[in-house]
Amino acid sequence: MNSIFLSGSSLLLLISLAVQLLSVAVIWLIKNERKAFLAANTVLLGGMITGLASALLTALYPAPSGNIILYEWLRLDPLGLYFLSIIQLVAIPTIIYNYSYLRHHIDKKKSVKSFVTFFTTLLVSTQLLVTANHAIFFLVCWEIMSMAAYLGMIFEKEKKEVQQGSFYYVTVAHALIFILYIFFFILHEQTGSWLFSSYHLPFATETMGPVLFILALIAFGIKAGFMPFHFWLPRAHPIAPTPLSAFLSGVILKTGIYGLFRTFQFLCPVPEWCGWVVLAVSLFSAIFGVWYALAQHDIKRLLAYHSVENIGIIGIGIGLGFIGSANNLPVIMYIGFGGALLHTLNHAIFKTLLFIGSGIVYQNLGTRNIELMGGIVHRSRYLAIAFLIGSVAISGVPPLNGFISEFIIFTGFFATANELKNFYPIVMLMLVVGLAFVGGLAAACFTKVNAVMFLGSPRREIQKFNTNVFDYISLGILALLCIVIGFYPAPFVGMVNSVIGSSLVNGTASAILVDMNWMYISAIFTTIALAVFALYVLKIRHEKKYGKRVSDAWGCGYEHITPRMQYTASSFADELNTIPQSVLVYHKKVTVSDTAYPVESKFESHSDDFVDTKVLLPLFGLLKWLIAKFEFLGQTDIRYSVAFILITIIVYSLIAFLWV
Amino acid sequence: MENVLSILFCLSLFYLSVTSRVKAYVTVLRVQGIILTILLVIPFLSHFSVYGIIIPATMLIVKVIYIPRYINKVILDLDIKRRIEPTIQQMVFLALVIATIVIIFFASQLLSKSTPLNVIPFASGFSAIAIGIYIIMFRKKLIVHVCGFLVLENGIFLFGTSVAFELPMLIELGTLLDVFVVVFLMGIALNRISSTFEGFEVAHLGRLKD
Amino acid sequence: MIELFIFIALPVFASALCFAVKNLKVQYALSLTVAVFHLTLSVIVFLGVHQAVLPGFFSIDSLSKLFILILSNVYFWVVLVSFSYLKRPAMPKAGEGKRYYFLLLNFYLAANSAAMLSNHFGMYWVASEATTLSVAPLIYFYRNEESLEAMWKYLFLVSIGIAFAFMGILMLTLSAKGTVLEGQQLFFWEFIKNAKELNPIWLKVSFIFIFVGLSTKIGIAPMHSADIDATSNAPGPVAALMSGSLRLTALLGVMRIFQIVRFTSSYDVVRIILITGALLSLFVAFVYMFKANNFQRMLAYSSVEHLGLITLGLGIGGFAFIGAMYHAVYNSMSKVVLFIGSGNIHRAFKTREMSKISSVLNKVPKTGWLFLTAFFAISGIPPFGMFFSEIKIFEGILFSDMPYILAPVMFFLLFIFVNMGRNIFSMLYGKRENGEVHNETEPFDFSHFVSVALLILLTAIAISSPDILYQNILVIAKDFGFAL
């Protein structure tokens, strides 16, 4: 009976899940679409908040029975709890945003019942996934999660791109669960148990170790979107409805990371090559993910590629941790895993923020192509500010949360180099420069996005731009989180530290993360903020005194500049994209007037995904070609069927009698 | 005695493979039915029993009298053209048949070394099955397909007698009944087909493509 | 004796009565009562409350226990849904077909029960041929060209196949020459008991003949075509009956002979043959799904796929065998739901071509959602049963002596799932031809009730995984010599 002990908080968690599921019932029971939706969404929100509360409670007061609940099916260990709270934290603003997003659809007489159903299923299954302790249960949650995401994704199924993208997504999702089957079968076969809590197969002693590791890396790598397996992301995320794509990019990818951490738990200590593999893949993903992003004009596609980049950064942290565990250096494990975990949280926050922001823009302008945007800041300043905050955070620029996690990872490089001398410093220095380079690229990309979307003057006439309070609430929550983690990282780092200490480094405590002079950083950032504010006040004074006015910008001969004169996203990023042209599959088309009389000149560029266009599509074509060769098997002429009987009997007899 | 009858059976098969008239098929079926009946009767000549005679009697009724007449009736009703339309020349077909029969005889010769079995009825039954399949494979007319199926059935019976194998009478009758019903249903289906498709060749059965 | 009466004689009487009584309602009531009796008895027998002893050529072992339960379960639901289906048939011309519908259904039940309960090869043969005969006219229910052609092909090809199976049986007797079994009756257990003495050559040959012959009925490639035609042109309930129980009946014959072979030296070769057939079926389904256009045909192919999986489980043995048994159970139920749904869709759209069907969810929402759910059930998405049975099969394959089989199997299943999904979604969603999408309401009738009930049952069995079922399957596995 001890195994079904329910600590109060975990009971609360179960209740919250039940409440969330209740919303499905609500939406189907109430007839009036609008009322039903409002009620259901509120119920969902309530359940989610309860869930978050319960998660935090469980984190603060862990239950004596090790939080094994429900016949060891569910377990609330610190790692799972951490991811659980990330999910709930991000889900809350998303649900709030639903109020405004889905209302548009209801106004357009479009039924949202099914979408809400699938969205709720997705949320619940994801929460169960990270708390699952039973492998089969884990798989069930995983599959339900993928399918619910798929069903939600085809909300606007009339569109062609939606069908294509969802097709990609579901194929990949189904393929990877097959890999997961094998992974867990082997684990089950080795340990004779289905329970996560009883999986401890030290890599070295395990003959199956490498196989398990590779399987996990592929399966979870696909889910997380590491570089060779990222191809489904930029197709799937743009087409999903905004709340879903936000949740997909913010959280669902993280389930892959969660899986990697679990795998490490099962196999630790891992040999060093695992670390190197992860590092290489991650650095590759980070650099080229952001570089692809730089070449995109579809804002959601761009953000999807940025997810690849950030997953890469997280992966770098994990790789560092692996190396640490291989050399038995808890310090490095702390720093690496700490950076990874914290960046997971941060990325979840600012990526959701950015997706919701871009979703609002998409709703109003009806396009995702940033080349047609601009000047939105004059329509809705708060949206612009929120998006700016998100961009600063995602480019890892101080003083926001993105910087904190990248800072930890940087420190990790230096620490590794100092701990393990000989050739490590060079590699680490390469990584340092690589990560710095990624940061630079990200900054370039997001200055581009911000400037082209929000600043300047509109490139296409904006008829209406209306936002409502729910948008601002959800954006506000997320932006606030970015700021808080940025300015006051200490508690969050402490949380991460405790997670690692209790569930990843089996006991060896180290305070390296905690005493990293976070107070210094908070102080500096606060100073920056205060100083800017003070100066701003002074500036206002100064303007009062010496006057200020508005006038045309310097037109270099034209009496005033037109919106078409603005720098476009293509031209902004062109110089950078031409460098890895072949990898990005970066095409540009320049038409300049070479006659004496200037005619219209054009410059346009776009980039396809390498894996997608150069590898997968050809392979798929080949498959189709092969299959066409075998269609005779489907014929229905009776004479052939009879002939088949005879032939089959002969063939089988040959097998039976000539088999050696 | 058995062997002689089996050889006769084989001859009927040869005849099948050269003839090009539908009627001939029916006649051959009759002949085969008679042969089978005699084969069934033989064991009971020595020790006579009422039960033993039932099966040959049913055989006689079903295979010799009823089915051929039924087929004839179908042919007349639908006035099927007398010629079977083969899809390959008769000579090729004959060659094929001969080759098959030869192979089968050799094969059964080999097999008879491992288990005691009287080769000739066995082999001729077997070849009847093969040729029934051939007839279905290389003829266009559905009625001919039915005949091919019946030849196959006869082959199986001969085969059964050759392996000296007695089923309980109930089941024996059941098998016969089944065959009978199958043919009956096929006849009905043919009627339908001829009324629906204005013709009854495989060519007409091409709707179920996908 | 009484069991025999209820299982076989009662349906026969019922069919006779149906011949006499012309009123459809009375026929319906009659068949329903028969079905209820049948179901109750088979449940009782399955639960072991009552040890059944059958005379003559019949007997009950754990395998037939399970299969007859599946049969009567499927049959019950099908009969239940039949009336509402007959009331509003998809095709106007079906009037003539209605008259014989219940008659044939009852006769089918009798024949199928006989086949499942028989412990004698000859009996089995007669009974299973009888099932073919009873189903063939049902396929011709709609009285149109397609169904006629389908019926012809089914009747013809399956009869030939059965004939080959008969050859196989004869060869089994040959294999018994020179053993204690010579001249004995063809009882299964006799053969299983002294399988060792049987002559391996003839045993192998007879297995091949029986397997290939019955494949026409099971729908194992490449003998699947007639079966596909029949299933794809039969009315919904009949199709459900065929994929739910008829194919299993044929599979039973293969399993019987396999059970004999299991204990001989020929086992290794024979399982290679089984696995070849299974993989071939998966491959055929995989190929078809890329160009599927007729949705009922697609479902028929999915039956081919799943029977292939079950056969694969048989061939691999061990843990996969248990998975296969579970798969048989789950497959029968989800197939019923799917085919009932497809029947409704056919009725609503008057066509089976997916290119002509769209936005089912708007036209017949209840059916649409149930169809979607059933699709997920059939393609092994949790929490439905197929997920668990497939997992068992996969694990069995992975830890069998030929794990590499898993790769093609997973590949095929993946693309079958994806393509089926794509087609079904293009059917369920999307705009109508005239562009506008307006939601219509659909009355909640028997078919929906049945589907919901079956889906719930499916999930319940999967999640609770009743111990009695597991024990029974374990016993079957032991009979097949797969000690776990």
Add this chain to the structure above:
Amino acid sequence: MGLGLLQGIVSVLVVLGLSPLFAGLVNKLKAILTGRIGAPLLQPYYEMQRLFRKETINAIGSSFISRISPLVNLVTMIIAAAMLPVGFWKPVISFDGDIILFAYILGLSRFFQILAAMDIGSSFEGMGAAREATFALFAEPIFFFSFGSISFISGYTSLYMILHSIQHQNISYEVFIVICSISVFMLAVTECSRMPVDDPNTHLELTMIHEVMILDNSGLDLFLYQYSGYIKLFIYAILEISFFYPFSGQGYLLGIIIFITGSLVLATALGVVETIASRYKMKNIPQYLLFATAIGILNLLIYTFTR
């Protein structure tokens, strides 16, 4: 501690106060080298004073970004300055890993400057912004290579400690210092938009990088931009100089002397370069930067093969 803090604050003030002077010094020397008398040393002060008194003009269609960007620029520069050991005094801000913060703080200012430039919505600023982004991207590795390598050798990750730990007895350090100083010099030239990367006093929009970004700013904004530009130049100068303290940690007086002489020398060097070198084509600038990076990599090779 109190003393240390005092020193730090003093050094920040020194930077703030003297940076225009340094700029003036560079210009003066340049003028002399090119045989002109040139503007007086204190010219930058005069200009700033003039600008301070002018009214602020914002371009039509510009948003709050272009209002706060100059402030952010100045603040970040001050913070960066507060991390530097001027005259070898302990800076205000110094903790493990502050080189990362240093680099990223500069990144913050760049981020806002680019945004502000794009905010105007004119193609010139856009051009400048794009160039700035691109070149900055290539400039970043230079910093990390040079300082990262030293930090790996010294084992410290704080600017002050790194520079503090340089011992000139160790020969490998000598080589290091030389190489690092070269690459940092090139970095400084890039970041502070001097010749040969950028020409501070051309006024053809198409050829400018940094100047064109602030083309439409005036009055206070321009004042702030220029001031932070001066500070930036001086910061890099200090970085450069602080390689050359002969022996660590003793004698503030000596430190100050070296500081002053060092800045003189550096100013001359800059002047010389600006006189003899001519501006590169835009296309060639990445090569130039990669060259600087390559020097940084050289560091590593030496580091590995001397051990």
